[in-house]
Amino acid sequence: MPQFLILATDYKDEQALTRRLQVREVHLARMRTEKEKAVFIFGGARLNASGNMCGSMLVIALPDISTVEQWIEEDPYIKGKVWESVEILPFKTAAV
Structure with a gap:
């Protein structure tokens, strides 16, 4: 199955982190489900210089x-106005 690297950047307004925290558990629950289906491989939050979450990095297989575009549109971080922009890149996890 092809793999993709997703680099998402959060909105930068004053309420961005609050919105992220409000939907974070729903997003993480989705990732747990997607992991069971072997879609979500790994990922996590991107941090700014202050150590606050400001985006995401995910590797998925679809x-x-x-x-992938449709899968992203269903994410709580899109629906909750957390991710402002998303870059999708072909990717291959190293077999080490």
Whole structure:
């Protein structure tokens, strides 16, 4: 199955971190479910210089870019106005 690296950047307004924290548990629950389905491989929060969450990095396995785009649109961080921008890159996890 093809893999993709997702680099998401949060909004930068004063309420951005609050919105993230409000939907974080729903997002994490989704990632647990996606991990069981072998879609979510690994990922986590990106941190700014102050150590606050300001984005995300995920590696996922899905058949093609259009499926990835649809998968992202279903995420609570998109629906909750947490992620302002998302970059999708082809990726391959090293077999080490």
